[in-house]
Amino acid sequence: MKKYIWMICAILCLLAGCVFLENVEQPANARPGEEMTININTRIDVADGGRSNVRLIIGFLAPKNWQAAANAAVTFTTSTYGNGKMVPVPATVDAGGGKNWPAILKERFGMGGNFMTDDLEWVVFWTEQAYNVPQGVKENIKVTVKLIPGTDNVQFKTGYFVGTSSEGLSDVFGSNNVYKCRFMDCFTITDGVSDLIDYCNPQIAAVTPGVATDNDLLTIAFDPDVVSTALSGADRIFLCAKAYTTTGKVLDACIQTDQSKLQPYTGRKSAITLWPRAHFNMQDGEQLEKIAYFFTDESGTTKVGYSNTDSPFVYTFKCQ
Amino acid sequence: MKSRLILCLLILLAGLHACKRHEISVPEQLKDISGQWRITKAVRNGVDITTLADFTKFRIRFTEKQEYRIENPMPFVVNKNGHYSLDDPAYPLRISFLQSGTDAPVSTGFTYPVVNGKRNLVFSFSPGCTANTYLYTLERIAP
Numbered sequence: 001m002k003k004y005i006w007m008i009c010a011i012l013c014l015l016a017g018c019v020f021l022e023n024v025e026q027p028a029n030a031r032p033g034e035e036m037t038i039n040i041n042t043r044i045d046v047a048d049g050g051r052s053n054v055r056l057i058i059g060f061l062a063p064k065n066w067q068a069a070a071n072a073a074v075t076f077t078t079s080t081y082g083n084g085k086m087v088p089v090p091a092t093v094d095a096g097g098g099k100n101w102p103a104i105l106k107e108r109f110g111m112g113g114n115f116m117t118d119d120l121e122w123v124v125f126w127t128e129q130a131y132n133v134p135q136g137v138k139e140n141i142k143v144t145v146k147l148i149p150g151t152d153n154v155q156f157k158t159g160y161f162v163g164t165s166s167e168g169l170s171d172v173f174g175s176n177n178v179y180k181c182r183f184m185d186c187f188t189i190t191d192g193v194s195d196l197i198d199y200c201n202p203q204i205a206a207v208t209p210g211v212a213t214d215n216d217l218l219t220i221a222f223d224p225d226v227v228s229t230a231l232s233g234a235d236r237i238f239l240c241a242k243a244y245t246t247t248g249k250v251l252d253a254c255i256q257t258d259q260s261k262l263q264p265y266t267g268r269k270s271a272i273t274l275w276p277r278a279h280f281n282m283q284d285g286e287q288l289e290k291i292a293y294f295f296t297d298e299s300g301t302t303k304v305g306y307s308n309t310d311s312p313f314v315y316t317f318k319c320q
Numbered sequence: 321m322k323s324r325l326i327l328c329l330l331i332l333l334a335g336l337h338a339c340k341r342h343e344i345s346v347p348e349q350l351k352d353i354s355g356q357w358r359i360t361k362a363v364r365n366g367v368d369i370t371t372l373a374d375f376t377k378f379r380i381r382f383t384e385k386q387e388y389r390i391e392n393p394m395p396f397v398v399n400k401n402g403h404y405s406l407d408d409p410a411y412p413l414r415i416s417f418l419q420s421g422t423d424a425p426v427s428t429g430f431t432y433p434v435v436n437g438k439r440n441l442v443f444s445f446s447p448g449c450t451a452n453t454y455l456y457t458l459e460r461i462a463p
Contacts, residue, residue, distance in 0.1 A: 064365070065451045118367050209365060209452050216448035217364060217395055219372060263372070273372035275395055319449035 018045045018173075019056075021162045021180035022140075030189045033151045040143040042162045042180075050134040051166045055126040057089065058143050059105050059161035061112060061183075063197070065150045065211045068123040072147035076127065078139050086125040086143065096168055105161055105181070108169055112159040112183035114199040119210040120156060126165060152211070152318065155188040156199035195316055202226045204304065205295070205313045213319050214243075214276040214288035220315075221271035222262055222295050222304075229304045234297050237262045239272050241293035242312075243280040251280040256300050290316040351412050351432055356381045357441060359394070361457035380458070388417065395447040395454065397428045415443075 025039040040058055056076065062068040074086035089095075095104040101124035111117040133139075143162075163169065163179035170178055186200040197210050204226050208219045222237055231237055238261050240254035253260065259279070262270035276288055292312035294303040306313045359375040361368065377392035382404060389401045402419040406412035412432065416425040431442045441458040 065449075067451070118365050209449070211449050211451050213448035215395055216452050217369065217373060217454075219369070265372075271372065273369060275373070277395075277399075278393070319451065 018047065018177050019043070019162050019164060019180060020045070021160060021182055024158075024160050024182070024184065026158065026184070026187055030149060030187075031191045032149055032153060032189055035146055035148050036189075038145040038147075040145065040160055040162065042141045042143060044133070044137065044139050044141065044164075046133050046135055046137040048135060050132070050137075051164070052132045053130045054133055054164050054166040055130050056086075056141060056143075057101070057124060057126045057161070057163045057165060058086065058145075059101065059122050059124040059159075059163075060145065061114070061120055061156065061159035062123050062147070063150060063152075063154055063156065063199075063210070064119050064121045065152070066147065068121075068147050069125075072123065072125070072145055074125045074143065074145050076141050076143045078141050080137075080139060081131060081141075085128045087128050089124045089126045104169060109159070109161070109181045109183075112157040114157050115202055116197075116199055116206050116208060116210065118208050119197075120199060122159075122161070124161070130165070149189050150211075153190045153196040154199070155186050155190075155196065157183055157185065158187045159183045195314060204229065204308060205293075205306075207315045211318050213317055214280075214282065217273055217275055218315070219265075219271050219273040220262075220293065221265050221269050223269045225268055227308055229308050230302045231295055231297060231304050234302075236298050237270055238296045238298065238300070239274075239293055240296045240300065240303065241279075241291050243276060243282075243291045244289050245282075246287045246289045249286070251282065253280050254294075254296075254300065256296065256298050262295070288317050290314055351406065351409060352384075353382045353406075353432075353441065354384045356461045357458040358461055359456050360440075360459045361455075363455040365452055379461075396456070397443060397445045397447065398426050 020043040022041040022043055024041070027036045027038070030036040038060070058074070069088045075083065076086060077083045089101045091100045093100060095101040097104065099107065102122040105122040105124065111120055114120055159181065161179065161181045167178035190196070202223055204223055206221045206223070208221070209216065212218060220239060224232055238256040240260070242254065243251040245251065260272065262272045265271035276282070276291065280288070282288070292314050294305050294312055296303050303310070305311045357380050359378050362370045362375050373394070375394060378394045379391040381389045386403050386405060388404045390396070390399065393399045398417040398419050400419040400421070402417055404418070405416050407414040413429060414427050415430050416427040418425040428443060428445045433440050433442065438459055443456045443458070444453060446453055
């Protein structure tokens with residue numbers, strides 16, 4: 001029976017314009033703020049009646065603050081179709097179900113097991129020109145992505161997609177034949193001056209968004225499932241925080257009240273969403289550099305800090 | 321023969337008269353945003369955060385004298401009271417806020433949809449880091 005299923009899949013693939021994601025070459029030593037090059041080696045095999053007016057589509061995961069759609073330079077090389085440029089797929093292009101390409105890739109494939117996914121996005125490009133690809137074409141296409149990562153130290157699980165504008169995410173010819181998606185291991189960009197933003201591992205504390213000023217709304221979440229802490233089993237958890245202004249002033253907000261109490265969040269997590277300017281009672285002209293914080297119980301005596309230690313979690317305000 | 325020709329001309333004239341277009345001009349209603357508004361939905365970077373923070377106390381009141389007043393501020397296009405103006409009173413696409421004590425107006429795009437029979441104001445803005453975008457939906461509070 002298994003043999004027949006494979007045969008059916010093979011026949012369906014022969015009927016389709018199959019695309020393949022052969023491999024991805026990521027840089028070994030990427031550094032914040034310095035251009036890096038990613039090579040995505042793809043292949044197409046048009047086995048049925050050919051396609052007209054079709055574009056190759058590639059997608060990749062990136063932190064939102066890289067603004068990769070605007071900043072990345074994407075090109076491709078082929079052996080018989082020449083070389084060319086790829087451009088961002090306009091947000092108005094319907095990739096299915098009224099959703100655009102980044103949204104449909106997030107819905108279909110997710111974010112590769114990363115955490116804090118609100119701060120990551122699918123970035124999708126397609127060939128600037130549309131092509132007529134007759135039956136029988138077998139072509140290797142090397143896509144080169146040059147982009148400048150943000151200035152943060154960051155690690156996340158990269159993800160890549162290849163498909164075509166004619167087929168989209170159709171599974172008519174069998175699942176995963178006319179598109180491919182692959183997630184990879186944790187990719188690290190280090191040697192910058194900022195705190196490491198770690199999307200790969202669950203954190204006791206996580207702050208969303210990853211980049212912000214003191215005039216943004218911050219969601220500070222506590223995850224009780226990462227490791228057992230002194231607050232395991234506590235019903236009411238509070239935020240105890242100090243804010244540091246750019247002039248060195250310290251604004252203390254360590255009091256256990258309804259204003260500092262964490263609320264139910266996702267799963268077993270709890271979180272507080274605050275506006276720093278109000279939470280720390282800031283005056284006009286003051287600007288925050290960072291906040292240092294603990295989670296406490298109702299009494300304020302039991303504290304949980306960074307990596308379950310006595311050191312505070314630190315959130316540095318960064319914005320590009 | 322002559323009378324036939326005259327008859328034909330008369331019919332033609334009557335026909336031409338019948339074809340005359342009568343245009344009825346219906347002027348677009350001026351958009352009146354005066355009144356007090358509250359936040360009914362808040363979205364940050366595409367994620368609904370309405371229930372995560374207390375948006376219920378925020379109020380913004382627009383007056384017919386082009387003034388606005390904010391109570392219980394939250395991150396918004398502006399935080400201080402002042403004056404506002406619309407780019408087009410009939411088809412407004414942008415609103416400019418001029419905070420008291422400042423010279424530079426802050427302009428932002430907004431929409432004015434009718435949802436469940438009620439006018440809404442929908443603002444898209446970045447109060448802090450430009451990488452973060454907020455979408456607030458405001459509903460007018462019945463006077």
